[in-house]
Amino acid sequence: MSGWLRIIGLGPGDTALRTPEADAALAAATDLVGYGPYVARVAARPEQRRHETDNRQELDRARHALAMAQSGARVAVVSSGDAGVFAMASAVFEAVEHGPPEWRALDIAVLPGISAMFAAAARLGAPLGHDFCALSLSDNLKPWPLVERRLTAAAGAGFVIALYNPVSRARPWQLGRAFELLRGLLPGETPVAFATAVSRPEERIELRPLADADPALADMRTLVLIGSAATRGIAREGARPWLYTPRSASSP
Amino acid sequence: MSGWLRIIGLGPGDTALRTPEADAALAAATDLVGYGPYVARVAARPEQRRHETDNRQELDRARHALAMAQSGARVAVVSSGDAGVFAMASAVFEAVEHGPPEWRALDIAVLPGISAMFAAAARLGAPLGHDFCALSLSDNLKPWPLVERRLTAAAGAGFVIALYNPVSRARPWQLGRAFELLRGLLPGETPVAFATAVSRPEERIELRPLADADPALADMRTLVLIGSAATRGIAREGARPWLYTPRSASSP
Numbered sequence: 001m002s003g004w005l006r007i008i009g010l011g012p013g014d015t016a017l018r019t020p021e022a023d024a025a026l027a028a029a030t031d032l033v034g035y036g037p038y039v040a041r042v043a044a045r046p047e048q049r050r051h052e053t054d055n056r057q058e059l060d061r062a063r064h065a066l067a068m069a070q071s072g073a074r075v076a077v078v079s080s081g082d083a084g085v086f087a088m089a090s091a092v093f094e095a096v097e098h099g100p101p102e103w104r105a106l107d108i109a110v111l112p113g114i115s116a117m118f119a120a121a122a123r124l125g126a127p128l129g130h131d132f133c134a135l136s137l138s139d140n141l142k143p144w145p146l147v148e149r150r151l152t153a154a155a156g157a158g159f160v161i162a163l164y165n166p167v168s169r170a171r172p173w174q175l176g177r178a179f180e181l182l183r184g185l186l187p188g189e190t191p192v193a194f195a196t197a198v199s200r201p202e203e204r205i206e207l208r209p210l211a212d213a214d215p216a217l218a219d220m221r222t223l224v225l226i227g228s229a230a231t232r233g234i235a236r237e238g239a240r241p242w243l244y245t246p247r248s249a250s251s252p
Numbered sequence: 253m254s255g256w257l258r259i260i261g262l263g264p265g266d267t268a269l270r271t272p273e274a275d276a277a278l279a280a281a282t283d284l285v286g287y288g289p290y291v292a293r294v295a296a297r298p299e300q301r302r303h304e305t306d307n308r309q310e311l312d313r314a315r316h317a318l319a320m321a322q323s324g325a326r327v328a329v330v331s332s333g334d335a336g337v338f339a340m341a342s343a344v345f346e347a348v349e350h351g352p353p354e355w356r357a358l359d360i361a362v363l364p365g366i367s368a369m370f371a372a373a374a375r376l377g378a379p380l381g382h383d384f385c386a387l388s389l390s391d392n393l394k395p396w397p398l399v400e401r402r403l404t405a406a407a408g409a410g411f412v413i414a415l416y417n418p419v420s421r422a423r424p425w426q427l428g429r430a431f432e433l434l435r436g437l438l439p440g441e442t443p444v445a446f447a448t449a450v451s452r453p454e455e456r457i458e459l460r461p462l463a464d465a466d467p468a469l470a471d472m473r474t475l476v477l478i479g480s481a482a483t484r485g486i487a488r489e490g491a492r493p494w495l496y497t498p499r500s501a502s503s504p
Contacts (some may be wrong), residue, residue, distance in 0.1 A: 016276070019366065021268040058499070068293065084373045086499070090381025093496035097486045103487045110374035114364045118261075121336045122362035129342025131402055133385035133411055141500035142382075150383055150409045157405035158398070159385055207379075234349045236356045244345035247310070247338070249392035 005106060007089045009082040009113020010041055013215065014199035017114045023112055030074035033065045034088070038078050043044040058091035066095055066103050082115040086136045086164045117162040120195030121221040123205055125234070125242035127225055130249055132160040137167075137174050144174070151178055155185040160231060160245055163224040167215065175215040175224065182226060186210055191233055191243055193225040194218050207233075207240060257358060259341045261334040261365020262293055266451035269366045277363055281328035285317045286340070290330045292417055307443060312342035318347055318355050334367040338388045338416045369414040372447030372475040375457055377486070377494035379445065379462040379477055382501055384412035389419075389426050396426070403430055407437040412497055415476040419467065427467040427476065434478060438462055443495055445477040446470050459485075459492060 006025040011017035017163070026032070029048060032039055036052040053061045069075045079087035089110045096103045121128040133154045134193070139147060154161050161182075166175045182190075188211030196204045196219065206217050210226065218224055230249055233241040256276040263269035278284070281300060284291055288304040296302070307315045314329070321327045331339035341362045348355045373380040385406045391399060394452050406413050406432030413434075418427045434442075448456040448471065462478065470476055482501055487492040 011271075014273070014281075016363065017271050019263070019269050019271060021266070024268070057485040082370045082374075084370060084378045084380050086381070089374075089378035090496050090499050093378050093381075093486060093494050094263040094498055096494065097484065097496075104486060104494075108494075110378065112269065112366050112374040114366065115370060118334045118336060118367060119366040122334075122341075122364040126336045126341035126345050126362065128336050129338070130384075131385070131387045133383070133406070134380075135383045146410070146501060150411065153405040153409035154385070154411075157402045159402065159406075232349065234345060234356060242345050242348065242356075242360075244342050244349075246346055247342050249398060 002107070003069040003072040003074060005065055005075045005092070005108045007077045007083045007110045008079070009084070009111060010038060010078050010080055011114040011200045012081055012116055012119035013041065015196065017119065017199055019111070019113065022111050022113060024075055029074045031068055031073045031075045032078065032178045033061055033075060034078035038080050042078060058088060059095060060083065062088065062091040062095035063099065064068055064224070065092065066099060066106065069106050070102060080116070084110055084112065085115050085134065108139045115162070116198065116223045119198040120193065120225060123195060123198055124193050124225065126244040127160055127227060127231055128162070128245065129247055130160065130230065130245040131158065132162060134162045134164060136164045137178060138165040138171060139174060148181055151181055152185065155182055158228045158230065158249065160228045161226040163226070166218040166222055168220050175218055179210065179213045179215065183210055187229060190229065191227040191231055193243060194222050195225065196222040205240065207243070255324040257317055257321040257327045257360045258343055259328065259329045259335045259362045260331070261336070261363060261491070262330050262332055263366040264288060264333055264368055264371035265293065265449065267355060269371065269451055271363070271365065274363050274365060278328055280326055282326045283320050284328050284330065285313055286330035288413065290332050294330065301455060309342060312346055314340065314347035315351065317344065318351060318358065321358050323353060325429045334365045334369070334453045336362055336364065337367050337369070337386065367477045368416070368450065371450040372445065372477060375447060375450055376445050376477065378496040379412055379483055380414070380497065381499055382412065382482065382497040383410065384414060386414045386416060388416045389430060390417040390423060391426060400433055401482070404437065407434055407461040410501065412480045413478040415478070418470045418474055418476045420472050427470055431462065431465045431467065435462055439440055441480060442481065443479040443483055444493060446474050447477065448474040457492065459495070
């Protein structure tokens with residue numbers, strides 16, 4: 001039997017946002033590998049082994065998955081959202097690069113998913129309708145001054161900013177520091193959206209002007225979206241305003 | 253009968269990459285609206301009206317869709333990829349903001365799709381595994397100096413760059429100019445990927461170092477992806493190298 005590895009984006013949560021391609025690979029896999037809460041989103045199948053691991057063990061998890069595929073298993077590594085965005089795909093290729101040469105010959109494919117960023121944007125309106133960037137606020141794997149430098153560059157050049165990993169128990173102050181920095185660069189009325197667990201039962205969306213953006217509105221499941229000077233709100237009666245960034249832009 | 257409007261991302265092409273949520277809305281719609289080649293991707297249904305328009309008429313198309321929804325139709329506006337990314341969602345909300353007040357009370361929702369950027373990244377490996385930005389190279393709706401300013405900011409701060417709308421008949425020189433600019437800011441060996449029509453029969457992927465990146469490799473269906481200094485290639489025998497950007501970064 002010839003093994004393979006599929007790195008699968010499960011989408012933001014609702015199975016109606018999971019692609020048929022992902023479903024087919026999940027059904028064909030002998031082994032399911034991933035962070036516990038993500039593996040739990042996949043319906044259990046008899047005879048499919050489930051390997052649930054802790055959040056911080058991406059590289060070990062990747063090596064384990066590769067070793068299983070090498071020995072003939074059909075392995076599905078699952079991530080929330082899109083597996084290529086601050087998720088497992090990069091860890092798998094890092095393991096391939098530094099692993100035994102045979103891993104380079106394995107049948108590996110990445111199956112894209114609906115990212116947290118686009119699921120959040122869809123709920124809000126069209127805030128990512130023009131130039132934007134995605135930035136992880138985690139300083140576990142990069143120095144904090146680099147985060148600040150990227151925030152400064154992005155805000156200064158007029159990109160809408162999507163922040164991944166805004167906060168965790170081990171990183172409580174970073175989001176507040178980011179807001180502080182951005183208040184010096186963008187108007188106080190710049191819209192900030194906190195989109196938590198989009199498409200899951202506990203979904204919650206909060207909008208604030210940057211001047212009043214409160215880091216306590218974010219947790220580990222939150223995507224924080226910061227508008228550019230061009231991003232606009234459309235007031236609606238009895239509903240949250242639509243947020244969108246026009247397709248046209250003048251020099252900021 | 254009460255109308256609605258759904259702004260739907262069809263994904264990059266292959267229906268295995270279209271979400272069940274999108275399929276359900278397409279099946280329930282009375283009217284289908286979009287650029288001809290995108291509407292053509294949706295299987296025809298008897299009794300569903302198809303309104304195919306030209307590429308450049310986003311705002312007219314949006315107004316037409318809103319007016320139909322207002323008069324009771326169930327309208328699906330379709331885009332390729334994700335409808336929120338350089339696509340129809342922003343045009344619809346622009347039309348809502350400047351249209352009759354009743355349009356703000358309409359039942360509107362955006363249904364996210366697999367974006368061209370993530371479909372391309374999945375084929376390549378994990379080039380968007382760390383901080384990245386997405387930028388439209390079209391200067392139809394923004395001044396070219398602003399494009400250059402954003403490219404400079406993004407490359408200087410170490411973002412991987414995804415270029416949408418790299419070239420068209422009316423915009424033949426912009427991509428070459430962008431490469432020229434980036435050659436002054438990034439190492440010549442920085443990987444550049446040209447991902448055309450990913451998941452469609454005519455799919456084509458080309459990799460070049462920035463020093464040799466040839467704008468002629470791109471057409472209207474191409475997503476151009478430019479690595480950061482951290483992006484790496486993994487050589488494979490008899491296959492295109494994997495491209496990935498590690499999760500960890502040091503200050504550039």
